[in-house]
Amino acid sequence: MKAEGFLSALSQRDARYHLHGFTNAVKNHDEGGKVMTRAEGIYVFDEHGEKHIEALSGLWSVAVGFNEPRLIDAAMRQMSVLPFYHSFVQRSHQPLIDLAAKLVEMAPVPMSKVFFTNSGSEANDTAIKLVWYRANALGQPQKKKIITRNRAYHGVTIGSGSLTGMPHVHGGFDLPLAGFLHLTAPHFYREGRAGEPEEQFSTRLAAELDALIVREGPDSIGAFFAEPLMGAGGVVMPPAGYWEKIQAVLARYDILLVADEVICGFGRTGKMFGSQYFNIRPDMMVLSKQLSSSYLPISALVINDRVYGPVAEESSRRGTFGHGLTAGGHPVAAAVALENIAIIEERGLVERARVLGERMHSRLSALLEQPVVGEVRGVGLIAAIELVADKSSKAPLDAPGKLGQMAAEALAKRNVITRNIGDAIALCPPLIITEVELDDLLGRVEDAIDEVSRQIYAA
Template structure:
């Protein structure tokens, strides 16, 4: 697409951007110096900017554009729904067919006890809903003392007050608002490279799960409402737990009657190579959250899926549940989600990715283990992380002030790849429709970027 005559050039858009648009998770003083990259078009796994540069989106947006950019079927689904029913609120005993169809579809894809769905617009809102559900459940069950939530270090659950409190990324707690809230407690996560040296994966998985039991006993089981965790952690640096971790977590939650909340906002809809992370790891949550890939990022939508244990109590004992959002179950968002799920299903995108791409992705990630900058190379499904270290023997990290991850990200972008720095872990989450040849190109650029970064910082093999 060419810009219309008289349209702004890149510098003009950057001037307006600096003047008016505050970006999320951004150093705005730094942005004023560099200017934003202005995206204008997307197709498949590529995004083009106002300079005509084509970028491979190695991040699927933010782990959401699973079926790639430019699928006209989703545009058609949105347009047809807007013409038929552009908006419908879900308050005052009102419903509409598209939300009902999507709720039924989602529950049909999940384990049999997950039978009720509450819709929101973002993962942050879904996590707010989940925590309010858990508190309300225990109040109705006559255990109002169960008010505390346990989450993990390096977790990401969103940016609203409660969701940011649940998140275990320290800079989020410095952003104002007395975060984390006092009813949230954190434990170490299943990060074997940093916390499990000398243990095999199976042993470490059990040890890491045991940190939850220790915290429950410290706080008192009668005070703990729920444990919330992502099946695997994306923003924390592509942290992938051993196979022994989740069965032990589940056993501990059941032993102490603590609700288990699985945040699948990133992992859902194929990221692990399965439709949902719970199928990859054998998780049976009381509550789970979905988002991002539910519409492949084409429209904002999230879902909180509620197990029968919690839903039955809420419905039978709860009276009016005074919680909701103006855009809960927005018709157009639900229509796009239904079409997105149809495409994923009928084109076997997740199954094909699992069979073809996931083995290639795993081999590609692991091929970086010998790079002089990389201390750990880890992945699950189509999410991988390459952790940069200063000393591979001691696992010493670079000082924060070095911003080595940011430097590597910039080197990759110059070469045409969006390659995210989560601290000093370089993360990849390519769209599920990536081809083997495109995947090879992604890894080739990633290696070039790491080589250039090593040269800049004076690192040799």
């Protein structure tokens, strides 16, 4: 490894003491990374004063921008009154009561209760435990297996990491655990067969789900977990007819549906929840990220009576519901979340995501004229640009991910922070982005893709 003297002072300290998530530790030690020092709106500034467009909203999460004074004030007000309290043993506090009521009221389908956690991973872990706890309560101790999709992202804890369908989340960690089953990713561009219509692809995926349930035994399957659209797996839009067909299979075998709204929730798709956009009727909804614009860690699991009733009765038989987190539903985080939701509603940011999303997708679709662009996909203010070396075969360049890395580097040169997911470039700007800022971002994206095309096809 290189000497630390090659790095800036801040990067040197960071590399010396900090093990980063989703990072090559040796590469970070050798090269360091960007250290951010302040932010304004959709922009973040690094230690050298360079101004960058945060085109992924941090981690798909900063809906109202990076320096919203109302969220700062909400945190300070709550901190001065009740800086911490918990919700164990029949205790509670006003921000938590108000936030739970607000989330039940906002839910796109009838819901009953909210359980608060600190991250999407913890909320999904809680959902897994509720599936198991409920099965025991109903005298169905075998009904514990859970089905998800390849390329799905549901978190990285032992339970939620088992839900996630990504090899790099499993590798080295002995995941997934037994009882977690993964099926074909619902990505028509990559998984559809030659000559297969999109609706037929959905029918095939529903039949695959049905066959797995029959093979494993319907009485052994507790739940199906899914994102309305897959976010970190590449911004994968469900194919035509997909959700209608999948829900019909689940209803046939009395299997719970858990909608992971961690990325889709609070306006990202141009509807308040992805479940509304895709007409999904979940039994549980997992919320985080844009719930507080990630100003403070908070997440929530919203459940219906079908889940709550047996769980409540079992807790009475046992004397307690033996699950909870010290900071789950923290009063300061809850107060910030309430203010964040108020801003989203008052400023019409959901409708803004729909309108500006149409503008973004219309302009991105023109990139399909580039020889290196195979697909443009997404809805609202979330999108992905799939890069290929050959459009007819959809083949990568040399190795999967190389084109995506080239595009990410071309964007970084233009001070755009985003992420390549394999050979797809993801875009997920804050909901507060203006038309002028969006056009500026898209201009930089167009220039970067053009540079990659010229590099590949100049000869």
